[in-house]
Amino acid sequence: MSFVQMSIRTKLIIIFVLIKVFPLVLLSWFSWGVITQMAHDMEMQSKNMAQESNSLVGEVAEMATTQSIDALNNLSRDAIERLTTDLARQVALFLYDRDADIRQATRIEPRREAYIDFLSGRNRTVILDDGNWEMNAEKTAWVQEGNQSETSGEVVARNSENAKNFHYRPSERTPRSEKRPLYLEMTFVGLDGMEQVKVTTSDVLPKRLADVSKRENTFCKAERYFEMLKTLQPGEIYVSEVIGPYVKGFLIGGPYSEVRAEKAGIPFEPKKSAYAGKENPQGIRFRGLIRWATPVVQQGKITGYVTLALDHTHLMEFTDHVVPTNERYTITSNAGTGNYAFMWDYKGRNISHPRDYFIIGYDPQTGQPEAPWLEQSLYPKWLEHNAYMPEFERSVEWFDNQSNTKKPSAELTRQGYVGLDCRFLNFAPQCTGWFTLTEQGGSGSFLIFWSNLWKLTTAAAIPYHTGMYGDSKRGFGFVTIGANVDEFNKPARVTAGMITSERREFEQNLEKSSEENKEHLRTTLNTTFLRVTLYTIGMVIVVIFIALWMAGVLTGKITRITTGIRKFQEGNLNFRLDQTSGDEIGQLNTSFNQMADSIQNYIDEVETARTTTQQSNEMLEQEIAERRAAQDELSRHKDHLEEMVRERTSELEKTIQERERAEKELVQSEKMAALGQLIAGIAHEINTPMGAIKSSGSNIKDALKKVQVDLPDLQEKLERELLSLFYNLLRESQKDPVIRTSREERKLVREISGKLNDAGIENSRQVAFYLVQLNVTEYWDTYLPLLQHEQALYLLETVYGLYAISSNAGNINQAVDRISKIIYALKSFIRQSDTNERIETSVIEGMETVLTIYHNQIKQNTQLVKEYEEIPLIMANPDELNQVWTNLIHNALQAMEYKGVLTVSISCKDDFVVVAVSDTGCGIPEENRERIFEAFFTTKIRGEGSGLGLDIVNKIVQKHGGTVTFESELNKGTTFFVALPINGRVE
Secondary structure, eight states, X not given: OOTTTSOHHHHHHHHHIIIIIHHHHHHHHHHHHHHHHHHHHHHHHHXXXXXXXXXXXXXXHHHHHHHHHXXXXXXXXXXXXXXXHHHXXXXXXXXXXXXXXXXXXXXXXXXXXXXHHHHHTOEEEEEOOOSOEEEOTTSSXXXXXTOOOOOOOXXXXXXXXXXXXXXXXXXXXXXXXXXXXXXXXXXXXXXXXXXXXXXXXXXXXXXXXXXXXXXXXSGGGTOOXXXXXXXXXXXXXXXXXXXXXXXXXXXXXXXXOHHHHHXXXXXXXXXXXXXXXXXXXXXXXXXXXXXXXXXEEETTEEEEEEEXXXXXXXXXXXXXXXXXXXXXXXXXXXXXXXXXXXXXXXXXXXXXOSSGGGSOOBOTTTOSBXXXXXXXXXXXHHHHTTTOHHHHHHHSOSSOSOOTTSOBOHHHHHHTOOBOBGGGOTTOTHHHXXXXXXXXXXXXXXXXXXXXXXXXXXXXXXXXXXXXXXXXXXXXXXXXXXXXXXXXXXHHHHHHHHXXXXXXXXXXXXXXXXXXXXXXXXXXXXXXXXXXXXXXXXXXXXXXXXXXXXXXXXXXXXXXXXXXHHHHHTTOTTOOOOOOOSSHHHHHHHHHHHHHHHHHHHHHHHHHHHHHHHHHHHHHHHHHHHHHHHHHHHHHOGGGHHHHHHHHXXXXXXXXXXXXXXXXXXXXXXXXXXXXXHHHHXXXXXXXXXXXXXXXXXXXXXXXXXXXXHHHHHHHHSOXXXXXXXXXXXXXXXXXXXXXXXXXXXHHHHHHHHHHHHTTOTTHHHHHXXXXXXXXXXXXXXXXXXXXXXXXXXXXXXXXXXXXXXXXXXXXXXXXXXXXXXXXXXXXXXXXXXXXXXXXXXXXXXXXHHHHHTHHHHHTTEXXXXXXXXXXXXXXXXXXXXXXXXXXXXHHHXXXXXXXXXXXXXXXXXXXXXXXXXXXXXXXXXXXXXXXTSTTOOOSOTXXXXXXXXXXHHHHHHHTTOEXXXXXXXXXXXXXXXXXXXXXXXX
């Protein structure tokens, strides 16, 4: 093969090998020999000295650092464990005080004034947030507006005998605080569950009296305490779990900042997410309660129950401000540091946390627990149990091989459901550790690597054992504290830094001793570099010259191809490219010409099919009109019924023959190979209702033959009273039919048959069948004289024949409507506008047209999901947009091999209509993602795709001022997003 006949790629490879690769290999070989020899001389002189010194200094540094860290770890562990245990005991004492309050409440007369006086004396201080917050200049974190740090002078020892290790700590800053009532509510509940007295201190709970025996009247519709109250003996106390509406959390595990929101692709709306201390000080607070209740006894009898609803805020105050570092205390918590305290109930559900979105809560609309943050393999099981927590708890193993290698459910994270329930946090192994430490009511700690840092985490059981917590060794639950190990290892790390600095100084001395060798190496390297540079400059000049020449040649050829494509797009369907060479450009010219031939043939054949389909539709409409006219004429001329039916039957037979002939012509035209799979599918869609029309027409013909004989005979034989009843039965049977399953129909036949048998009707089973088919079972006894007639079956058969005529006519109307819809969609699909003028366009209507065309390909093994929002009309070219939807739907179906889930979403975002087409196919490989919008780029087999589809989509969308993007994951699917501006919105 001559050089001229070689491909462009082969030509370029040969040129670059000759002018660049071969000289560069020779030059590199020469340089490598020199550099290797000099590096070897240098290495042999300094290798032994550097190894010995580094080894000695490294061992000393490691030993000093390790021993310092171990000593500080042990000291800090004991301090934090004590802090955790003290917190747990404080919480238990606080809860026992509430037991004393509820007992005292039973001795108070159940009057509103007495309850107000009781609550007014029970308040507790709550520390308020630091103040106003705003985003910092970098939009990455929250800072206080005008925050000025208060500094005080240094305090030193005044007596020399006190000076050793004299340590001064400034006074803590006084926080903003307020007195809040301990209880949200105090009530007296009667034995029937009706509240008789109620006093509230907050708008969290309603002020009106309610029947609490009904769950929907309780807080969050989630309390069931009245059921428990009825089982209490005098002196026994009921204590509830923590109950409150769940607050969703978005952008979890860090600051809710503008930068993170933009990166996550969500609006920056911190006030719509849960409060998270310094990470989101503007968020929604969790508002919950814990309810105490006990019987009120008078003269030895229980007369009612008194309840107290503790404000959950007071429980969170125990942990929200604790810091296990030298800081000791914080006004506004910052979970991002890794140093904070939090609390869990006896089941391991979080009830206090600096991030309120981690606190377990309920759905106020249903009263059911909201979904906890599940490990990803548990989420499908949650859906299987219809998000019903009691059933889910029973069917799923708790603490199932918890490991930080597992991942949380991405779907729950996206939706904001991240409440912590230790039993199902299989991606958080510390949960198992906490439960192990507290299972006997004790406490302890362990180290764990979590969130990219080593943490010391502690746990201590809360020794409170009232009510349902009496049987729990953990009591009310347990307190945990997490501490960043680096914080209390800091002094040891400072010492290690000093040792490292000494080690660097020692190494610098070694470097001085080898400076002469390095200088020699630099000289040699500089000489080599100069030679390489001169060779490279010469090669670059030559390569640039050749590259410019090749680019000129290629650009000229590609420009001719682009010009030809533009002419074809402008309507010159007869334009073809010239064949000038045998390389890839020449092959591209050939492919374009073949594609142009195929497109032109396809357009001609689609036009032919449309004409044939329109003719068939007109024939069907004419047939229906003639049948309706015949029915009207039949009702007006009963006296000449027999003759008219015979004439009309003959006409119908001719019409049906004409219709069958037209149908065969249509099917034959639809089978044209040039229309391909799409038109074949549409033909199948039309054949189905056409078959229904044919079957219904045949049924009408058979029924008319029988009726034209039986009806005159019945009019002569029946008495006037029975004839009137007969016509009444006929009218009732013409009403809208009742849709029943075959099982329901058989059951109803058995039921009516039994009643008819009791009434002495012969052939009761067959009579019951006719009554069910005629939809007159409700008033069957009205027609009892008719059913007792000796020719009752003959009468019912005649009525059923007339009913069949009406029913089959309805079937024909439905089939015609279906055909009309398909024809309309096909007409809309193949319509070509003669102008580029934009008009008010419905995106949803255009998408529905395309989906109708593809209905046959979709309905087999593909699940279609439509997610349409109400959107305005947009100014656009509807024919061009239909081409966009066609390409995206076709590509999605091919990517799934017509098996999977096709999701079409249409919504509004800002000033754009956004259309998303998702498939569950193979996805787009990483190496192809930057090229999918290139013209003629395709991964399909030869003959299946030209590579112009997405290029055309991109150009049409850009022409409309919009954008087209995509997201793809291998073996999971691809989603294309088309954003179109709303110009000239129609109100």
